[in-house]
Amino acid sequence: MPNLRTSSLSRRGLLAAGGAVGLGAVLAACGDGDEKGSASGSGAEKSGPWSFKDDRGQTAKADSAPKNIVAFIGVAAALHDYGVEVKGVFGPTKTSDGKADVQAGDLDISKVEVLGNVWGEFNVEKYAGLAPELLVTAMWEKDALWYVPDQSKDKILKLAPSVALWAAQTTVPKAIQRHEDLAASLGADVKSKKVTDAKAAFEKAAARLRAAAKSQPNIKVLVGSASQDLFYVSLAKTSADTLYFQELGVQFVEPKVNAAGFFEELSWENVDKYGADIIMMDNRSSALQPDALTSKPTWAGLPAVKAGQVIPRTTEPIYSYDKCAPILDALAEAIEKAKKVS
Template sequence: MIKKFAGTAVALVATFALTACGGGTEAATTDSAASTAPAGPFEYKDALGKEIKLDKAPSVVVAQSSVAAALLDAGFEVKGAYGELKPDASGKLSYQAGSLDLSKITVVGSTYGEFDTEKYALMNPELLVDYTFDAKSLWYVPAAQSEKILGLAPAAAVPGNYETTDAAIETFVDLAGKLGADTGSAALATSKTEYTAALAAIGEAAKASGLKVAIMSPSTDSLYVADPLYLPEGNTLKKAGLDVVSPENPKKEVFAQLSWEQATQFNDADVILVDARTYEAGKADLAKVATWANLPAVKAGQVYNWYAAAPYSYKSYAQIYAELAGQLKAAKKL
């Protein structure tokens, strides 16, 4: 994922520059009665610096899966989605899809690089929402198709990076509200309370044990270590009181790519959080890497999931932080 994004982001830049002006600002004409949308106009200043103005709030919204899931938890249902939407062998979607229900939405792409432009056009889309990580291009919109896709409906880019998960979640609550969701709902308030409580529990566990935590995305070729200062959940966990370590000689980026020889730097980590997108699949191969297998945290079995790219919602992060709080409570200082 990490490399994949870096590689394609550059390619996306050029195409987007050509289409941003044409697709962004014109009002979409729609004859379908918007049931959930508020009567007023929809105005949104997106992460690409683009002002999106529509006469009324769009009802046919198509979004990248993590974005769609975050909006759903904030009270707004998209009509279509693309992104990581391929069910696994048991029929379950990845955690990155949150509470999305495939029977209720049109899927126009189910993995990176996949986007069915025709299916999308037939939906008469009024708004597309996706992340941008480079302030230039949309994350899961394939570069080769982006001109066509962005010509069909205006696109709103939400930032890919935030200082904290609080800020990230509020961005989606705000957008959902503008799209017509009831952001004062009891469900949302409950999720927010649970979220705050889970973070407090993490703070207590951290205070009681003084655990040192590292966040990693290990592959057999290289060890990627996340710098918490450039990761929303990293900053949030640090603010909650957890000691999350940065890699040596940090690069001011999310990931530092280290040689496996350098894994010994993390001998003092009591807990390692690993990228849940890839860890299970590579677990058996990693066990054969001596400098991984002999890390004290790995030996002690104190390796837990880091739910990278989870939907930014109070509901999903309440679950993630509650799970982590439980694990930290049970973990031992090594």
């Protein structure tokens, strides 16, 4: 990183702080896999040996379907939507006021052991005390376990089998399917009315977004995230959500990034580098939200901001049909109502 203060931060750490992101939050905190995979077991098959091939191409195995599960908070929230509960979580779970973080979804965080709430934090002793039978997390880069600290990874992985599911290099429907596959292997009834109704709502929302993009082909969307010193513009094709939106026809600003990059960093003086009609802003607690940017004149002067065409972006979706359908509907509505201002 050109900023010397961030030279010790990993690229994954920057992603975590804003995915393109609240860099200030990171500083404060610091003081192609097998897409299809395979699984044995289903809602109707809960006994006998269990195995699941994850997106690293690795197969986790156990004598029976794991019950003591520990997961990254967003994955735990997705499993919860399918009826699979976890014993412990790690990753952004609680906000500074003690409330559930946006990434917790419908999970009751008072009923799970929180092993770490920020990047680099994972209590190995507490983890061992849960007698874990399975560790599940996301994967933004090949073989890199999201929010599992590199310095303690070896100790953590010795305690239980692990599963990693793509959050990048995939699309929303594929990511949902992989989470559903895992849930089914753990005993979830993925054919329940709740799940099939949610899938129908998702498909309806996808059709709406496709139609909105087709009816407003000139509307350009910028994917942004803010820190105190920098504004980040994400490349749509690098994340599951925006890549899928792109496939549905949404037109995105394309920032200049290097071959392996997720986003371009802009100073606030240069925040108007790209013209956009809608700005989607990272909704994670690690990033500054639009109401915290009103004192920045360059932000206030952006045409999309003046037009009131700024919407939240769920940067790390909870990969269940129930949680992803509203994301599609919200973007569709924004495009349907948007005026060309760039």
